[in-house]
Amino acid sequence: MPILFYVLLLFIIIAALIAVETQNLLSSVICIGAAGFGGSLIFLFLKAPDIAITQITVEVLALIILIRATISRDKTFISGDREFFSVIVSVVVVLVLFLIGTRVFDTFPKFGEPAFAVETKTEQTASKHYLTNGLKETGAANIVASVILDYRAYDTLGEATVLFTSILGATVLLRKQAKIKVQT
Amino acid sequence: MLYALCFLLFMIGLYCALVKKNMVRIVLGIVIMEYAVNILLIMIGFRIGGEAPILSPPQGLPLKTSLQSVDPLPQALVLTAIVISLGSLALMVSICIRTYQRYGTFDITQIRRLRG
Amino acid sequence: MNGMTIIVKNISSWIKILIFLFGIYITLFGHLTPGGGFAGGVILASSYILLTLAFGKRVTDENLPLWLASRLDCIGALLFLAISLVGFLFGASFFFYNFIQQKYLAQHASDFHLVSAGTIPLSNFAIALKVGASLFMVFLVLSTFRPGEPAQQE
Known part of the structure; x- marks a missing residue:
């Protein structure tokens, strides 16, 4: 079973590498779309169908937005890196961070054995409470929906605020009436 | 090992955001980092042989599923x-x-006024 | 933006209804099946985006113009806030008190129905309205923006 996850993750990594290193900007955006659909597949095989549906729809919209940004621009072929010294420094920093950061995963629980509900532990964790009492307390069969809309709905309210603010920023940046009014 | 591959994906995004000159490509690097973080968070809650945290009517008893299901909390996040x-x-x-x-x-090196 | 060829117009005029119905299904049954307000809202927005891409901007201005999309966005956000606040009237001391469901379960003991989850379908509807309207508004702003017009005047 984990071989499937290795294959999908390698697919995503290869798509991301092509997206980073290719010359044309439009094909780079399309490779990002391939990485996103691979992510949707891996969510589906990780038993998270809610996130798979959301990811695959969001990915379509993100592709439309990104292609709108890149198409019909004159110079979509700007590639190449920054100055040589800063490139070297960045690569070294990224490599050192990777080598140090992989040590962190030794402290994680093993893959496939989540820390929340081991049978030997008797203490009540939050996830165990949601799984055992979620249907009785909220009436929703989908535990994820009961978490995001009942137990932790305050998070969702904050998320709605963040989405509202970012959309507001985008529309304010792209409006065209204001400049004309200032002129007249 | 799977966690390390997710971290490698994150580092590819970070490299793209740090090194590239094109503005849209920096945005793509940030998008790649978001993918990596999402996949890592879901992977922490995965259980081999577990089921999706959605109860169906014949399955009924919620008490039994707490040891059979994957973690619903990272999915909600x-x-x-x-x-x-x-x-x-x-x-x-x-x-x-x-x-x-x-x-x-x-090209962000051509945009002079962005350099503080 | 005059739209595409007649093949695309004919097919998308049928497909858009199915996409819209699928979005409503995903939204309303979000507490029983996979889905929910976020995915449903994005699907609702994508049906209108298909309409815009196939038929051009003039049809969209008649169906869902920009001011109506921004009003729907605000209505969704305020509806979600109202759901969180109404629970105070029923004697709760915190946000998002599930006031319908407490009364319902006192009378019926059945689960797995559309109405068995209290305020969760209402919250799903509010979130779908908010997410769909705001994403469609972003797409409309991005597609109608013509580069170069205001910049020449500065």
Whole structure:
């Protein structure tokens, strides 16, 4: 079973590498779309169908937005890196961070054995409470929906605020009436 | 090992955001980092042989499923994070379009006034 | 933006209804099946985006113009806030008190129905309205923006 996850993750990594290193900007955006659909597949095989549906729809919209940004621009072929010294420094920093950061995963629980509900532990964790009492307390069969809309709905309210603010920023940046009014 | 591959994906995104000159490509690097973080969070809650945290009527008894299901809490966190990433992507793309319209290029080394 | 060829117009005029119905299904049954307000809202927005891409901007201005999309966005956000606040009237001391469901379960003991989850379908509807309207508004702003017009005047 984990071989499937290795294959999908390698697919995503290869798509991301092509997206980073290719010359044309439009094909780079399309490779990002391939990485996103691979992510949707891996969510589906990780038993998270809610996130798979959301990811695959969001990915379509993100592709439309990104292609709108890149198409019909004159110079979509700007590639190449920054100055040589800063490139070297960045690569070294990224490599050192990777080598140090992989040590962190030794402290994680093993893959496939989540820390929340081991049978030997008797203490009540939050996830165990949601799984055992979620249907009785909220009436929703989908535990994820009961978490995001009942137990932790305050998070969702904050998320709605963040989405509202970012959309507001985008529309304010792209409006065209204001400049004309200032002129007249 | 799977966690390390997710971290490698994150580092590819970080490299792209740090090194590249094109503005849209920096945005793509941030998008790759978001993918890596989402996949890592879901992987922590995965249980081999577990089922999706959605109860069906014959399955009925919720008490039994707490030892058979995957962790629902990271899924709830990631579900909101995906939609937020779309909103922030729209904001970043609109900033890129405005900058292109003002300066005529996506190259951030050509945009002098961005250098503080 | 005059739209595409007649093949695309004919097919998308049928497909858009199916996409819209699928979005409503995903939204309303979000507490029983996979889905929910976020995915449903994005699907609702994508049906209108298909309409815009196939038929051009003039059809969209008649169906869902920009001011109506922004009003729907605000209505969704305020509806979600109202759901969180109404629970105070029923004797709760915190946000998002599930006031319908407490009364319902006192009378019926059945689960797995559309109405068995209290305020969760209402919250799903509010979130779908908010997410769909705001994403469609972003797409409309991005697609109608013509680069170069205001910049020449500065």
